[in-house]
Amino acid sequence: MLTHAPLPKFRSILLAFFSLKSNISETILSPWVKQGEVAGWFSRSSWSLAQISQWKAKYTKNKGVYIWLPEYFCNSALAPLRGLNVNLCFYPVTNSMEPDYKACREMGQTLQMDLFVLVHYFGRPISAALAKDFCSKNEAWLIEDATHVLRRAPGIGKYGDFIIFSPHKMISIPDGALLVVCPSGPAKLGSGLINEFGEPNNWSTKLDTNIAVHSTKLHVIYWVLKRILQKIGVSGRSLDTLFIEPYPSLESSFTPNLIGPVMSLFSIKLLNRQIFEIHNYARVRQRNLLHWQGIFEKLNPSINLAFESSSVDWAPYMAAFKLNPIDAEDEFYNLKSLSIPAITWPDLPPEVLENRDIYDVSYLLRHSYIFFPLHHTITDRDLNLLDLDLIQSFDQVKAFVSWDCLNIVVWNQYLNRVGKSNLLQSWEYGESKQTSEKWNVKRGVISINGEDVAVVQVLEKRLFNAIHIYRINRGPLFLKELGQDSVYAVHQAIQKELTGLLKGRLLFHAPELNLNSNSIMIASNFGCYFSKRKGWESIWLDLRKDQEELRKRLDSKWRNMLTYAERHDLSFELHTDSENFDWILKKCGEVMSSRGFNGVPVDLYKDLKKQFDGTGKPIVVLKAFSGLDLLAGICIVPHGKAATYLLGWNSTKGRQLKANQFLLWNAILYFKDQEYNWFDLGGIDEENTPGISSFKLGVNGKRYRLIGEYVCMKL
Numbered sequence: 001m002l003t004h005a006p007l008p009k010f011r012s013i014l015l016a017f018f019s020l021k022s023n024i025s026e027t028i029l030s031p032w033v034k035q036g037e038v039a040g041w042f043s044r045s046s047w048s049l050a051q052i053s054q055w056k057a058k059y060t061k062n063k064g065v066y067i068w069l070p071e072y073f074c075n076s077a078l079a080p081l082r083g084l085n086v087n088l089c090f091y092p093v094t095n096s097m098e099p100d101y102k103a104c105r106e107m108g109q110t111l112q113m114d115l116f117v118l119v120h121y122f123g124r125p126i127s128a129a130l131a132k133d134f135c136s137k138n139e140a141w142l143i144e145d146a147t148h149v150l151r152r153a154p155g156i157g158k159y160g161d162f163i164i165f166s167p168h169k170m171i172s173i174p175d176g177a178l179l180v181v182c183p184s185g186p187a188k189l190g191s192g193l194i195n196e197f198g199e200p201n202n203w204s205t206k207l208d209t210n211i212a213v214h215s216t217k218l219h220v221i222y223w224v225l226k227r228i229l230q231k232i233g234v235s236g237r238s239l240d241t242l243f244i245e246p247y248p249s250l251e252s253s254f255t256p257n258l259i260g261p262v263m264s265l266f267s268i269k270l271l272n273r274q275i276f277e278i279h280n281y282a283r284v285r286q287r288n289l290l291h292w293q294g295i296f297e298k299l300n301p302s303i304n305l306a307f308e309s310s311s312v313d314w315a316p317y318m319a320a321f322k323l324n325p326i327d328a329e330d331e332f333y334n335l336k337s338l339s340i341p342a343i344t345w346p347d348l349p350p351e352v353l354e355n356r357d358i359y360d361v362s363y364l365l366r367h368s369y370i371f372f373p374l375h376h377t378i379t380d381r382d383l384n385l386l387d388l389d390l391i392q393s394f395d396q397v398k399a400f401v402s403w404d405c406l407n408i409v410v411w412n413q414y415l416n417r418v419g420k421s422n423l424l425q426s427w428e429y430g431e432s433k434q435t436s437e438k439w440n441v442k443r444g445v446i447s448i449n450g451e452d453v454a455v456v457q458v459l460e461k462r463l464f465n466a467i468h469i470y471r472i473n474r475g476p477l478f479l480k481e482l483g484q485d486s487v488y489a490v491h492q493a494i495q496k497e498l499t500g501l502l503k504g505r506l507l508f509h510a511p512e513l514n515l516n517s518n519s520i521m522i523a524s525n526f527g528c529y530f531s532k533r534k535g536w537e538s539i540w541l542d543l544r545k546d547q548e549e550l551r552k553r554l555d556s557k558w559r560n561m562l563t564y565a566e567r568h569d570l571s572f573e574l575h576t577d578s579e580n581f582d583w584i585l586k587k588c589g590e591v592m593s594s595r596g597f598n599g600v601p602v603d604l605y606k607d608l609k610k611q612f613d614g615t616g617k618p619i620v621v622l623k624a625f626s627g628l629d630l631l632a633g634i635c636i637v638p639h640g641k642a643a644t645y646l647l648g649w650n651s652t653k654g655r656q657l658k659a660n661q662f663l664l665w666n667a668i669l670y671f672k673d674q675e676y677n678w679f680d681l682g683g684i685d686e687e688n689t690p691g692i693s694s695f696k697l698g699v700n701g702k703r704y705r706l707i708g709e710y711v712c713m714k715l
Contacts, residue, residue: 002341002382006375007231008172008270013224016269028271031151031278032165032178039180040200041268042207043216045147047261048164048179049117050080051207055197056114056141067115068104068140071362072097075347077147079258083211089113090352093361097121100361101130113138118160119145123317124307125155132159136186147177148317150285151278156314161185170317171274171281172377173267174223175216175259179203204261213260220266243329243344244367279687281376282315283534287515288374291383291524292319294517303331306369318343318371325368332370340386342370380533384524397485399453399493401444408615411443414455415640417479420540420678422512423646424473425457426639428611433459436603439471444497446476446490454478454490458498470498470507474536474706477512487513488522495526499712510536510709519707528710535706539696541679543672550668558661558698565662571625572666576618581609584621584633587649600647612637619646622667624659632659636667643671645682645696660695668699 033039042048049067057065066087069078073090081088089111092100099118107113116138118131128144135142144160150170157163163180167173181197183190198206274281289305296303306320323331335342345366352359408427415421423429430441439459446454456476461469476490491511498507508531513519515535523530541550551559575581589600612619617638624632631654635647645667650660668679681701684693697703 002373002378002386003230004341004343004373005227006170006172006377007227010228010231012172012270012273013228015273016266019269028268028275029178031275032163032167033180034152034157036184037180037182038194038197038200039178040203041263042177042179042204042261043175043259043263043267044077044168044261045145045164045166045177045179046077046080046258047204047207047209048162048177049077049143050084050086050209050261051179051203052115052141052143052162053081053084053086054208059193059196060114065114066112067117068107068113069117069349070097070099070119071348071352071359072121072345072365073117073119073349073352074345075349076257078349080209080211080261083209087112088349088351090349090359092359095361095364097365098126099131099134101134104134108134108138113140115143116140117143117145120149120156122307122320123148123150123153123314125153125314127155128159132186135161139187141187141189142185150282150315150317153314157182159185161187161189167271168267170315170375171271171278172227173270173274174220174264176263176267176271204263207261209261211258213258216259216262216264219259220264224266243332277376280534284376284378285315285374287520287533288378288383289316289319290515290517291380291520292321292372292374294521294524295383295386296321297517298521300331302327303370316374319374320369320371323368323370325364328368328370335370341373343372344370380524380530384527397448397489399446399448399486399489401446401456401493401497403442403444403497406443406445411455412615412640414445414452414479415477418455418477419641420680421477421640421642422474422680423637423639423644425455425475425477425512427457428608428615428639430457430459431611432604432607436601436607444476444494446493448486448489452479453482453486456494467504467506468498470505470509472507472509472511474510474512484518484522487518488525491522491526495528495712495714499714501713507712508709509712511707513707515705515707523707523710526710526712527714528712530708530710532709535708536683537685537703537705538683539681539699539701539703541668541681541699541701542677543668543679544677547669547672550672551665553700555698555700558695558700561658562661562665565658568626568657570631570657570659570662572663573623573625574670575621575623576613578609578613580621580623580633581619581635582606584635584647584649587633588647591649605646608637620667620670622663622670624654624663626653626657626659629653631657632663634660634663634667636671638671638674638676641676642678642680643676644680648692661698664699 029039053065053067064087066089067081068089068091070093071090072093078088091107092103094100116131116135118126118128120126131142141161142159144157144163146156146163147166147169149156149165157180161182163182165178167178168176181189181194183194293305303321303323306322332342348362348366352362356363411427433439434441439461442458442460444456445452446456454476456472459471463469476494495507499505585600585602585605589602592600609619620636622634623630632650634645637644637646648660654660671679681696681699684696686693
């Protein structure tokens with residue numbers, strides 16, 4: 001069932017109820033807090049704003065605190081501030097949801113400013129540099145509102161004195177908001193003043209408030225019961241949702257549905273069980289955003305994605321789409337009639353609504369944006385059900401697979417045509433899997449209208465001579481650029497040949513499809529179950545560019561390290577023999593074992609080396625030296641018109657002298673001179689191997705991420 005809020009696991013609910021651990025450790029703060037910062041938990045971020053206002057009033061001894069908020073702001077979040085009689089001032093924003101600093105400067109000439117709130121709307125980082133300067137000149141504290149932010153990301157909290165997060169909006173917990181205090185913001189709070197704020201664990205218990213609140217315990221019980229019913233498929237009573245809800249009055253703004261400021265112990269326990277999943281939550285949100293984009297590209301191209309997100313920057317809060325304000329209301333009700341869970345911005349402050357001539361941008365934003373859920377408990381299947389109801393099938397392009405026995409010469413000719421081929425689809429890799437791991441190999445050529453358009457290498461094992469297990473790693477590979485319909489037809493033809501439970505066929509397929517809206521829509525029509533939604537991620541470097549341009553494109557720090565290595569007169573040797581290959585296998589295996597990773601598949605790689613030795617394009621090992629001292633080594637594998645970084649080892653002295661930068665750069669030049677067109681950096685994983693990933697990213701090639709692996713179990 002497609003819900004607006006993420007659903008917890010039954011096991012997590014039970015363990016949270018019966019677990020005795022309820023401490024707030026450093027681990028639970030790690031996704032949001034950096035070294036040197038302090039943080040405390042509240043139930044809602046509106047209480048965080050109230051706490052900051054009280055601190056400002058206490059330490060500046062002002063009779064009244066003036067807080068500046070963007071005109072496009074949720075009214076219900078302001079209730080605690082209204083209860084404390086804080087002076088609310090709303091500043092204009094631009095159409096891109098950034099502060100209109102020209103208007104702010106004009107306001108500042110006549111209006112006091114103690115606190116300035118900068119909002120990172122929908123999880124998208126907004127530059128805070130100008131806000132920092134503006135606050136410094138006005139001696140105001142800068143608050144970065146990151147309540148739509150899943151985790152700390154580049155650009156979030158770089159300049160603020162305070163950062164407020166609302167994990168309860170993004171993670172399966174009934175309440176929970178985090179107030180982070182930064183000592184080096186524009187106000188230069190420093191550790192001395194921060195210490196005067198008191199113990200962070202006591203901030204919420206000592207917060208002064210005159211607002212009537214609801215019971216947190218009852219809220220938790222209601223939340224748990226509601227989520228359990230949703231998990232078993234009970235959606236509850238359907239309420240009529242209006243495009244524009246009745247505008248709130250100033251009086252009604254003081255009596256919101258608000259719980260007390262203290263975060264519940266149940267939420268702390270539940271959060272503890274999810275803290276290590278947040279990176280995965282981010283990936284799923286990014287993937288679901290692409291799925292929504294693909295749906296509307298088919299359903300209604302006039303509904304445009306407002307903000308794009310990728311795996312390298314930020315995780316979206318909701319799928320935000322922009323419409324023509326004239327048509328927005330009709331489109332909203334049309335989507336609701338199709339059972340698509342569209343929502344709008346919940347409310348705007350009465351002060352803004354009563355001054356539409358001043359705050360015209362927020363009125364426009366309120367009437368032109370609609371939002372859809374994309375949290376981590378929404379599966380591909382949930383969105384596929386929308387596809388089945390709403391999206392017409394792809395045009396009936398027919399593709400055919402020929403499993404005729406090919407030889408290595410013909411196969412490599414196909415790989416040359418592919419260009420960006422990969423090692424896993426090379427002839428040599430298939431032969432190595434057959435020799436070392438007893439997989440059978442099938443190689444197919446797929447054609448459309450008599451023209452060869454793709455090739456695929458399939459691994460096969462048989463169980464009990466009755467069940468056929470097929471695996472396709474990073475295939476098929478396309479010989480030319482095809483339209484969406486033809487790409488789907490190619491995959492459909494392969495599935496038809498290799499699937500069918502009644503025939504004893506089971507297919508595990510990780511296609512060579514980049515993660516984007518087109519690929520998501522193609523995969524959604526496969527009717528298969530995605531077993532791994534985290535796809536392979538790496539970097540392509542275009543060797544067709546001249547050497548000067550390649551060097552110029554290097555990250556400046558990476559280039560400086562390369563220059564440093566060259567100044568220290570490092571040298572390198574290039575080898576293709578088995579002895580040097582065995583050496584780097586051993587070195588890499590030792591490093592991986594010491595770090596707790598699975599070792600190098602030695603038998604497979606040794607057989608791979610033998611397979612390549614007979615082709616005239618052997619695997620290459622490069623070694624770096626300082627005088628006679630061996631510093632580092634890397635291993636590169638060629639395939640078609642491309643090459644892939646396979647292994648790398650570096651010594652302590654090698655790291656000091658930047659030997660790996662030196663070796664990789666010379667490997668790039670070597671394969672460029674050998675007339676290869678593409679160089680693959682061999683995979684990146686910023687979560688598990690951030691140092692290696694940073695090293696490879698410094699080359700500044702084209703980053704790519706594949707769609708993941710699915711299991712096809714059609715009857």
